[in-house]
Amino acid sequence: MSRLADVRFRAATAFQRRINPLLRRLPLQTVIETKGRVSGLPRQTPVGGRRVGDAFWLVSEFGERSQYVRNIQADPRVRVRIRGRWYAGTARLVPDDDPVARLRRLPRFNGLGVRAFGTNLLTVRVDLAEV
Template identity: 40%
Template structure:
């Protein structure tokens, strides 16, 4: 199965962007701690851009959050933070200034496998939804997380 791309139709785009509206009207706390609003800078426009991502892990040592780029290198937000890593991120009502740091391929693979181990059904459903077939093994998720171009790389959102 070929990985699908970001939503192209106006309806699908609106559905994917609906959580941003919740954050904008002050209702981000309704989304809990599993979703994070990331404000980053557009690499071409230089303007603020927003995306809501699922939190796939935490970094207790840094206070950071881990998020996955479901569309790999095709994700606009990933391309933007690669150019300008300074970000603002919000979980619930808490806002942090910080940096987005793509993990090494090895660490990214390990963290995606940890997420799949902790939430096997959610991980499998998400991978199917974005067009990735994974055999359900830790090694399968590790390969997918380590593939920066076509896989699902992991990025750490670290507060200042």
Template identity: 40%
Template sequence: MPIPNAVARFNRVATNRVLRPFTARLPGFAVVRHNGRTSGRPYRTPVGLFARPDGYVIALTYGPDRDWVKNIVAAGGCELEIRGRTVAATAPRVVHDPARTGMPPGVKQALTLLGVTDFLHLSRP
């Protein structure tokens, strides 16, 4: 079971605003830049990011039904701010993976404890 909605709301309102300036520069983190599906409004969402040979993976700690995930899937991609640079990411797909394949040791165990089984896979263009 993903992290509860109350925690997600608190993080969106408080924690994310404080951490957003740093996450684009810290190893293992990124800021996802995407636009609202109906409003077209630009958004910036801090995430934990894992590089893969063919792209990136984001653990969906709050589940796959978050607006930012839907925005990225609907748009067919997003931009990622990673360690001071901006890169394009395409072909988003939500993957249900109870085995947490490809997650580094430690992270895999933490995701298991949190019950995270969904991931957003993004390709490099």
């Protein structure tokens, strides 16, 4: 990883550590809940994305370096809160998808942040089932 990419990663994660606890409390904020790969405890991460049919699509700005992506790799069973309603789902990484093209179809505000800070974009698809 380049020095610039590492600086962007550290700056973004430091910011997210402070803002994520506030964001995940907002009732309409979309949140993905994974199981901690070491602790086994639920981990909630605010995300931007869009539901398309029975799937929820999002783009991870740091790819496999993102903690929630690493948790998905260990256990793909997740929950997603969309507009205040929880859905169970199975997440999978879609490395063959074009994440920049995918961002164009996702909410604009989130897409701008992901593109601005992201260093290793990775598409994630969650196949949903209502809880």
